[in-house]
Amino acid sequence: MTKFLLLSRAVAENLKNGDTVAFEGFTHLIPTAAAHEAIRQGFKDLTLVRMTPDLIYDQMIGIGMAKKAIFSYAGNPGVGLLRRLRDAVENGFPHALEIEEHSHAAMANAYEAGAAGLPCAIFRGYRGAELAKVNPNIKSVTCPFTGEVLAAVPAVRPDVTFIHAQKANKKGDVLVEGIIGIQKEAVLAAKRAVVTVEEVVDDFDDLHPNLTVLPNWTVTAISVVPGGAHPSYTHGYYNRDNASYLEWDEIAADRDRFREWMQKNVIERTADDFAGRVEHLRNAA
Amino acid sequence: MSELGFTPNEMMTIAASRALRNDDVCFVGIGAPSAACNVARLTHAPDITLIYESGTIGTAPDVLPLSIGDGELCDTAVTTVSVPEMFRYWLQGGRISIGFLGAAQLDKFGNINTTVIGDYAHPKTRLPGGGGAPEIATSSKEIYITMAQTKRGMVEKIDFYTSFGHGEGGDHRQRLGIDTKGPTLLITDLAIWKPDPVTKEFTVVSLHPGVTREKVQETCGWTVKFADRLEETPAPTELELKTLRDLKARTDAAHKGEAVSAKRGSKDG
Numbered sequence: 434m435t436k437f438l439l440l441s442r443a444v445a446e447n448l449k450n451g452d453t454v455a456f457e458g459f460t461h462l463i464p465t466a467a468a469h470e471a472i473r474q475g476f477k478d479l480t481l482v483r484m485t486p487d488l489i490y491d492q493m494i495g496i497g498m499a500k501k502a503i504f505s506y507a508g509n510p511g512v513g514l515l516r517r518l519r520d521a522v523e524n525g526f527p528h529a530l531e532i533e534e535h536s537h538a539a540m541a542n543a544y545e546a547g548a549a550g551l552p553c554a555i556f557r558g559y560r561g562a563e564l565a566k567v568n569p570n571i572k573s574v575t576c577p578f579t580g581e582v583l584a585a586v587p588a589v590r591p592d593v594t595f596i597h598a599q600k601a602n603k604k605g606d607v608l609v610e611g612i613i614g615i616q617k618e619a620v621l622a623a624k625r626a627v628v629t630v631e632e633v634v635d636d637f638d639d640l641h642p643n644l645t646v647l648p649n650w651t652v653t654a655i656s657v658v659p660g661g662a663h664p665s666y667t668h669g670y671y672n673r674d675n676a677s678y679l680e681w682d683e684i685a686a687d688r689d690r691f692r693e694w695m696q697k698n699v700i701e702r703t704a705d706d707f708a709g710r711v712e713h714l715r716n717a718a
Numbered sequence: 719m720s721e722l723g724f725t726p727n728e729m730m731t732i733a734a735s736r737a738l739r740n741d742d743v744c745f746v747g748i749g750a751p752s753a754a755c756n757v758a759r760l761t762h763a764p765d766i767t768l769i770y771e772s773g774t775i776g777t778a779p780d781v782l783p784l785s786i787g788d789g790e791l792c793d794t795a796v797t798t799v800s801v802p803e804m805f806r807y808w809l810q811g812g813r814i815s816i817g818f819l820g821a822a823q824l825d826k827f828g829n830i831n832t833t834v835i836g837d838y839a840h841p842k843t844r845l846p847g848g849g850g851a852p853e854i855a856t857s858s859k860e861i862y863i864t865m866a867q868t869k870r871g872m873v874e875k876i877d878f879y880t881s882f883g884h885g886e887g888g889d890h891r892q893r894l895g896i897d898t899k900g901p902t903l904l905i906t907d908l909a910i911w912k913p914d915p916v917t918k919e920f921t922v923v924s925l926h927p928g929v930t931r932e933k934v935q936e937t938c939g940w941t942v943k944f945a946d947r948l949e950e951t952p953a954p955t956e957l958e959l960k961t962l963r964d965l966k967a968r969t970d971a972a973h974k975g976e977a978v979s980a981k982r983g984s985k986d987g
Binding site: 459460461484485504505506507508510511512514515518519522523534536537538541542544545556557558559560561562563564567581582611612613614615617618666668672673675678 | 833894
């Protein structure tokens with residue numbers, strides 16, 4: 434059964450040094466507030482799993498929390514490159530980063546295999562692709578029925594997954610709607626799951642019966658953090674803050690400027706600051 | 719703007735849009751492919767199905783998305799599915815007729831690199847990587863590629879095979895057991911290219927208005943082959959140009975508006 438906790442407590446109770454952790458959300462619903470809380474609590478040696486590392490893993494890698502990153506697209510969506518991740522990969526700054534790189538199809542299949550309790554995912558992929566030569570975790574299996582050679586990758590089984598969602602009801606069931614991405618699979622693949630939500634409502638009686646609902650017994654802890662996906666967006670609540678994505682390109686380009694920004698906007702802040710950051714983005718959402 | 723009344727980039731987008739048919743199911747890459755696909759939808763192919771890898775199927779955005787996951791793609795979609803479903807049922811399941819990709823680095827056989835410049839383990843430049851492209855390139859029935867020509871972009875040898883085109887040419891795809899067609903069309907800001915039926919090397923079949931063979935060669939890193947019967951790409955029509963420019967103006971206004979209000983409302987990003 435899930436419990437409602439302050440985000441600081443939910444993170445402290447569920448994340449440990451050395452954990453394999455996924456902060457998921459495919460462009461939409463990125464759990465930034467949870468990632469910032471993890472940064473404030475100073476965890477070390479994390480293996481960060483995410484299809485698109487996005488700003489949050491650029492920040493966590495840049496601050497030196499990550500031992501390894503497992504990903505499939507390390508760009509700043511619509512803007513360009515992730516400069517802290519680049520600095521780690523190209524120059525070993527602030528320290529060397531081990532990477533395990535996949536395609537989206539592989540990562541999506543690997544999360545689904547994790548949720549399905551399988552050891553690996555099998556799919557038709559990586560044909561002619563050079564990643565299969567540089568990533569030892571990309572292997573192949575032969576179909577016992579047709580003889581077709583298919584790609585195989587290990588299932589993703591995070592110690593803990595963090596996601597952001599629209600809302601929970603009082604019992605702790607969770608609604609995710611819009612671009613649902615990989616959230617359900619990432620939660621069900623993990624040993625523990627923490628969900629930040631925009632709000633808590635009495636019940637889900639008025640919802641369409643097929644909307645993505647994670648029953649409360651699949652979620653370890655829920656924290657109410659309005660605006661917690663900023664600068665990504667929450668469908669039905671507020672829009673994507675495209676200006677912040679553009680601005681990040683400049684901030685992350687310089688090591689000192691990055692440190693100053695992180696000190697002022699993450700270290701010295703709390704999860705309560707997120708609501709104010711999305712106020713101007715709410716009208717048209 | 720040249721004396722022709724349109725820019726090379728406008729010609730590229732419009733030429734690319736013309737290649738799409740009303741009954742296509744198109745997996746859309748962000749950037750130049752996205753603009754071309756939406757111009758097609760707004761002109762000759764109103765019923766085209768546009769799919770973005772965030773799971774949005776049959777989208778009809780009023781402005782071009784900045785990312786593959788913009789909310790408007792979901793708002794205007796026929797349906798939105800999860801990312802595993804997108805890649806398993808719809809792409810791997812063989813439902814996509816055209817995969818439309820851009821490229822950081824391209825070779826003459828349509829192989830694409832978006833992963834690294836230099837060595838993989840010690841890259842000179844770490845690029846974003848493949849995302850959905852490695853499987854789009856092999857599971858879509860055919861692939862269109864669009865990019866502006868530069869010597870840095872169009873190279874004799876790419877540094878990393880992110881997405882497989884025709885490999886070393888000829889029957890290389892079949893030898894790897896890939897039964898889809900691969901790259902069948904390359905549209906640049908200067909020309910339209912198609913693979914040679916046997917060698918699979920991209921060959922210029924049509925020059926855009928005002929473009930010379932020399933100009934195409936100057937901006938390409940391999941020795942360019944030209945078709946025996948070289949055509950001239952028809953110039954953009956008024957409707958095509960107006961559609962593209964209106965779309966860009968709406969897009970700029972929408973994204974600029976957000977940027978301005980964001981600067982005003984937030985100090986901390």
